[in-house]
Amino acid sequence: MKLIVAVIKPFKLEEVRQALTQIGVQGLMVSEVKGYGRQSGHTEIYRGAEYVVNFVPKIKIEMVVPDDRVDAILETISTAARTGKIGDGKIFVASVEQAVRVRTDERDEDAL
Amino acid sequence: MKLIVAVIKPFKLEEVRQALTQIGVQGLMVSEVKGYGRQSGHTEIYRGAEYVVNFVPKIKIEMVVPDDRVDAILETISTAARTGKIGDGKIFVASVEQAVRVRTDERDEDAL
Amino acid sequence: MKLIVAVIKPFKLEEVRQALTQIGVQGLMVSEVKGYGRQSGHTEIYRGAEYVVNFVPKIKIEMVVPDDRVDAILETISTAARTGKIGDGKIFVASVEQAVRVRTDERDEDAL
């Protein structure tokens, strides 16, 4: 099983969720993060003082999926989240060793 | 060392924390997430327009623990978080290679 | 590639970000978490009832970096985030197998 972590632009969340649902992803979790990256660093003025806006609001999506679904999912997220402009985000994949569904105590791929 | 990630119903947080404390877990971090899963998808009406509530508030708990504690912890969380109703959540386990305690610069299992 | 997860005191965020920028880290994401650890457990009184403050506000920083940068980064975060007082936080390192830059579909180390 793999954990896929995608950090995307907030307003792309709904589109990405729909695209993932269409290819059969049934579970994920979403959190609010602030991203620091190439997009960061523009200057604003607040009460006459300049400051650099380093952190940009982003949405992080995490889902654990069977190994064979990874490529399709990467493809789907990448397409749905792309605007072509800087700050579109990243997707990372890591290994997961175990999974448990709390309600039933099912394990591993059954738990996804 | 393993990273255990559990996503549970918000009102179960306190119970899970207590159960974990009792079996000796001394550190963890908690974040607010929105979950998408089987529980999602009921319809609401807001100002006369229907909409589907896809995301349900959940709590994510993350902790890094020595390998030999994993089973006990999975068991504990699973029991404490269970209501038997849909949406109880999931637990995932992944490998962690290094750990550092910032205060003392202790490493790995000493850092947990 | 490695995923580095650091949980630090909130007011250390800016210092840590600057230190990381200086050693060339170009991307990361930040989220708000509540930490439970040795620092937890002091008692407060609210409307005449005692309660234990278990969760302390913390900031979680996550970044994916090439393998060879890990040590320098651990060192940098650890130094910048340290106050020497209890609750300074932890840093964890895990393996990442793939990375994608959404905007360009670049892969792996190119994507970081």
Next chain:
Amino acid sequence: MKTKSLVALLALAALAADPALAQETAEAAAPVAEAVPTHSVFILNTLLFLIGGFLVMWMAAGFCMLEAGLVRSKNVAMQCTKNIALFSIASIGYFLVGFNLMYPGDGWSIDGMLGAFMPTSLEPVGLTDADGNFTGPGDITYASVGSDFFFQLMFCAATASIVSGALAERIKLWPFLIFTFVLTCIIYPIQASWKWGAGWLNPSDDTGFMATTFGAEFLDFAGSTVVHSVGGWAALAGALILGPRLGKYAGGKVNVMPGSNLPLATLGTFILWLGWFGFNGGSQLAMGSLGDVADVSRIFTNTNAAAAGGVMAAIFLTQLLYGKVDLTMALNGALAGLVSITAEPLTPSIGLATAIGAVGGVIVVFTVPMLDKLKIDDVVGAIPVHLFAGIWGTIAVVLSNGDAGIAAQLFSIAVVGVFVFGVSLVLWAFLHMTIGIRVEEEEEMAGLDSAELGLEAYPEFGKGSQFV
């Protein structure tokens, strides 16, 4: 321009120094210049009711913000819904039944006990002709019926607001609204008629039961008992039948459930504080004479002093007891101070008013945890503030008002308490056994907002993720 006061004083001093002159001026001026014309009296009294009324109306917003700030965020939208709905229901119920039940005039159904049943009708449009002469029917020595109704309605609504806070986070919307309807139509007006409608607790002559038994009428200027404790009793009955929030007393401990938005609660307190000037000041019921308006001024000052006393008492006491100041206690302290002075805001000196309010603040600090010990779950502290401080305030009348008798006060507190608590208990129990008053466990866990309203008070997650 601020020195006018001085100038006037000096002018007066000058007059005083030359009595002849003063006399002369006074004589010349007196006939036309001193008397306040009847119509002006009517206008000024009416104006007092209108100003007082809108200030007390504003308290509805105060209760709403206070409660919205002190519940957990998953129940905030519901608390707002209940508050705007209860105010609306009170407006309708008091019009349909309440006002004439409370002020039956000569139309008592049971003399001194049960008023008249009919909707309120206002006097006709245009009571005066183009020259300002009175042409309409009715009483022109008091104030317009419309203003009187408007003012009194707001008191009725305030009573209902008290209940909503105590029962928050677990009561179903509709049963709560049904209770509110009965409270504002029937319960509140009946007991209020006993005192303010000139019923048996306050007959217009000296041969009544109170006078003969206790040698004193029941005195409650603006309603420490008639309004606040009534809300408190109804809330207490409800809290008992409804039970505490899930987990509140789990594990034999008092589990703290902090309010979600303290600046909102603070705002609510300031709103209530402001509105209270109308509540107490308007209860003078007249400002068409020099004496009345000076009395209204005393009332404003004392009302403010009592609130300040309540705040400072709560602040000092929480610092002493817990080593830290508790903001929510300070807020409750302000309100307890206000409730405490409500039964007699006119006769105390500023110092006494401050002290009476301070005792209110002390009461709150001690009784909030006491209720918790009794496992009575009052989310916002409504019972300590409105019931306990209300009782204290009603007793404190004897400290400054020579007409008050302790026995008459205690008896009346008890009478109102037994009636309101009793009827409320029966009504809550009836609702409980029929349609049920409490949401399902799972709904309570998820929060009333999503369970009963299908929305969230603060719905955002991932700023801007809501469809672009």
Next chain:
Amino acid sequence: MKTKSLVALLALAALAADPALAQETAEAAAPVAEAVPTHSVFILNTLLFLIGGFLVMWMAAGFCMLEAGLVRSKNVAMQCTKNIALFSIASIGYFLVGFNLMYPGDGWSIDGMLGAFMPTSLEPVGLTDADGNFTGPGDITYASVGSDFFFQLMFCAATASIVSGALAERIKLWPFLIFTFVLTCIIYPIQASWKWGAGWLNPSDDTGFMATTFGAEFLDFAGSTVVHSVGGWAALAGALILGPRLGKYAGGKVNVMPGSNLPLATLGTFILWLGWFGFNGGSQLAMGSLGDVADVSRIFTNTNAAAAGGVMAAIFLTQLLYGKVDLTMALNGALAGLVSITAEPLTPSIGLATAIGAVGGVIVVFTVPMLDKLKIDDVVGAIPVHLFAGIWGTIAVVLSNGDAGIAAQLFSIAVVGVFVFGVSLVLWAFLHMTIGIRVEEEEEMAGLDSAELGLEAYPEFGKGSQFV
């Protein structure tokens, strides 16, 4: 003290029982005691404007909080900016041009159609000498120019506030402010002059067009049409040219974009409710006679009743239609009730006022989704509340006011609508084609706060991470 009402009643009854005595008292008292002196009338009328004015000014805060609560958090600071700026612009524009355009007196540029162009000047300081004798110029039978201007200005500002809510979350700041300036300087005052400036919809004699054509003047007491529908028409024109928010109707569905802070929206509604007593009550324009002040009291009561009716209608209806109460509809219902009674808050009975308000609440519940079906994106429900309920309220005048004629009402609604909608449409289109009225897509996605203001309404992340 609450029994005074009773005592007075009894006193009156006693007098009535002895007609001779009553007669005598009345006769004796009449000459000096009954008449309200001219100066007092002036003072009381002025006071009504001042109190009414500050209450209506407070509505600016109400609109701001309502809108700040109903937009998404990424646009909240911008909504606050727009609301404080539009109020300021209205204050300046109405002074520079608006007031004299609206109340030209004898100075019409085109008789009954177009008023006078000149800034407002107040009467001089100190209209009376030390003895209180009138020394200044002008009219002392009405009220001070300053109070009149102050009161009327607030109506103008309220009109502009209505627009900002409907067009929220996508309109650029400066074009919006330019529109506001024209609206408050020109559009609002011109049409208001037709009615309230004694223009062609309301000439001072019976030979005017309205009287000869319809047999009735246009009646709009406090502005269901003259204020509220005007704001609504301007908003509708803007919404049409501006288009819906990105994604609002994407995929052929109505995509819900929930308001970010419902307690704030509730607070805004309560503020507006309170302010409305000034809005409608002050529009009596006089309280220097017994009849006037009694009328103001009726107005307060009816205004409150209509709001209550609107709330309860929306609550019942959403429960019936959707199985759940919708708080935002209840809030809109309160406002729709208030708008509905605004054209005639004086003549209805309390019951009728409640019903008129309730119909307003029903209108809102049905027309909010209707607009969505037409893909007209009105963020806060301003068009249903102010335009649709405003039309209803203007028609409802005929239910209780015998002087009103349905034809005259409909004609006037149409005239005002055509004028305001037409001019607004042209102006919005002009702004659209020149400087552009809509932010870039990406700015809209990021939110106007960061794009146009460079800040955030709720900027915190990681509590306390902002530099220690």
Next chain:
Amino acid sequence: MKTKSLVALLALAALAADPALAQETAEAAAPVAEAVPTHSVFILNTLLFLIGGFLVMWMAAGFCMLEAGLVRSKNVAMQCTKNIALFSIASIGYFLVGFNLMYPGDGWSIDGMLGAFMPTSLEPVGLTDADGNFTGPGDITYASVGSDFFFQLMFCAATASIVSGALAERIKLWPFLIFTFVLTCIIYPIQASWKWGAGWLNPSDDTGFMATTFGAEFLDFAGSTVVHSVGGWAALAGALILGPRLGKYAGGKVNVMPGSNLPLATLGTFILWLGWFGFNGGSQLAMGSLGDVADVSRIFTNTNAAAAGGVMAAIFLTQLLYGKVDLTMALNGALAGLVSITAEPLTPSIGLATAIGAVGGVIVVFTVPMLDKLKIDDVVGAIPVHLFAGIWGTIAVVLSNGDAGIAAQLFSIAVVGVFVFGVSLVLWAFLHMTIGIRVEEEEEMAGLDSAELGLEAYPEFGKGSQFV
């Protein structure tokens, strides 16, 4: 009903056209109908104080919300605590000592310099008998003592509110409250007595120091200097001793610490704006004559105009300077406009009032960053708004008031400044060296809410995780 104004005008015109008739009517009406009876004057003046007083009291909520919105969320509950506590302390302190120190009448301890030391006592209950005849002691040509005290108290409390904003986020609760007590008991009343208590800056005859030296008294209608700059000076002294927030100027830069809740700050500004009508309007101190009430109207209008001017100046200027509008500057601009007009809200024309306010807005935009350059950390902009705009407003009196002299104004500004800044500096330094005024570094980092109060303003995390 809105055309009444017109009708009245026409009626007047008709009268004017037939002088004989006008004369006749006037003659007939004059004796009874024109004069405002003494008692009515007293009632109306008192009413002005009561209305003005509750409006200014409401400013306490405005300051609280403004400050709660402009601090970081970890300090919000503390800011609320300080604001409700300081208002309470002012209420008690001004009663115990302040009022008689400020208005000693004939009881100066040191003539014209130091007033009387004794608590305030109100006039007795019921100054008139049943027929409305005056029976009580005292002065009936002015207003009731209670109303006067109530009104003046609010000014004292406002002064204290100014300080709390500037020193937010780092000052300890108790030392702040001690300072507040001294400020409201001693510092504010003493300097206020010099002007408003008819002390040496404003003696009642023309032989005083000011008249002989400068040929003019110090003129400060509602307190640009006497209230606002006093708060500003006390804040400045505190800010200097206290030092900036940790990290504010770290690394030689100005590190931005954005306010946590801008809609709350906006609400606070609207509240203050509303309250200011009471602040300035009530300072007319009379509305019992036609001239006074017309003056109050002028004041309302000008006060509003100045606020509008301040907003628009700040909006235009931030757009010009920074390319983006800054909402927080617009809010500060409104307040600076209000402070600027406070020294003379009566005599300017609307246009001039707008301009005076606009200069206030400009001052704020330039001095907020200037203070930062000086490393003086004023969290909410209190010093620019209240001190700098207060000085400007005091000078601007000469623009429209012929009685004012620039030298007298500057001298008085300096005198008040030296006194208040000096005494405050000593007091802050004393507190600093004894009990300490600043929280520990770690406490400041964690936020005062958790460190000093042990709670959080917005405690929720994981909606609904608080024990079910």
